Amino acid sequence: MTEIITSFADISQRYAAAFVDLWGCMHNGVSAYPDAVEAMRAFRSGGGKVVLLTNAPRSRAEVARQIEGLGIPEECYDIIATSGDAARTAMFQGAVGSRVFFMGEERDKTFFEPLQIVKDPTPIELVPLDEAEGIVCCGPFDPHAAPEELRPELLLAKTRGLTLLCANPDLIVDRGDSREYCAGAVAELYEKMGGEALYFGKPHPPIYDLARRRLASLGDLPADGRIVAIGDGIATDIAGAAGEDIDSLFITGGLAAEETRTQPGGQPEGGALGAFLQTAMMTPTYAMGFLR
Template structure:
């Protein structure tokens, strides 16, 4: 006899669930903003949680170091008092690059991500002269797809260059469009036999850093059971949190919710998204709302 798993509840507010925790790990893109402007209900929710004594760490697969991400948050309208601190893939990428002092690095990604390298003892080089790749996404993510990079990635794989993926996301929502990220290129590179180190969700190191950061802010060691992850990526935010052993709530942005504007969300669709998962989110919601 097969026993079906209980349905994942769809909730309109996170106040009841979220208030049980000491800290939130909140994804940024798709939860706090859409790449153009902040979601006012989300910033109100994180502010309310902080006012109730909670700690909010914005955990992002952005390839930019935290200072650049925080500046971008202000530009999009996310106020400083909506969170305590940010932890980004860019921060981890810089940490990894610190292990390659003096290396010649090929940067596969847009010019705006160059702050990754500021102040580090590495030299940027064209790919034929490089000994390491840092991939932060397509050069032109508004128009390009992984198909545009097959030939270049084949050349790099033939040279057996290791890659640091500075943003493990495959797709993100920008306004009302989905654009490709570094994770999509890294996945192609791996299939070609290339070696990839992923600096971000769903891989454990970024969660270890986030938990250390929360404990420092709290002034005591925080257990995993005291932390709730909130995100819109099934294979990054939710899988990463559950793999690390912390609870999660799924925000069904346009990445995964069907229908115009991602409006169609019900228990059946959520069940299909997480079919076969060893551990599932506590709940799903349309948006981060207190």
């Protein structure tokens, strides 16, 4: 049974560390949520460790610069683990070959910058699709266009037997009032067409392995029972927590605001939340409208 809480402080003393989603929990793609920033600052002041766990297809350094610009200061978190870092490691270890076709926005090409932690990295060359050994997908070329528009490229890729490396398993995000498609939506379509996709972000194990390693670098690694995952993605944050056997706090005012009838600044309606969770076949430990 999911417990609806009013403040993270109601439960924070039970945990030594929190794996916290960014988009939808700490910010809306345009600016930070001040209450969420204060909640994490207070958790840290009480001795808790905050790992920002994001499906962003970029390095932690890039994410740190981005969120600083959104109003999320360094003092409200300890370390960052990104889907981009986990996926880049796999790419430089040769997961999709050396000659790759890139899908994403121009700004996402920083994905191919050298990664020092990989010894003897696979040399990566960006090539046209008909010359590629694999695909690296950081998202659609146009995040506002439906992934179906990429069907011709994906059909050619499937025909050639190419594996698609998905750098961000999220399906959608809301940037302010605008909804955008992510790499996960492209990978989902590719798999439905019969193609093969590799995933490295939530809810898949590689990013949790990375998060634990980065948490351990701060000191002793807490037991799983002392870690809570916080996020608004039922199929990513909450499913990932369930797969890792750690507690979870579902933020209903993000992606599922309409389904859970969570008004701005408010709490989910109990009946709507129950129906949504039953359909999703998920039982987060806790739920609240917005992180505070």
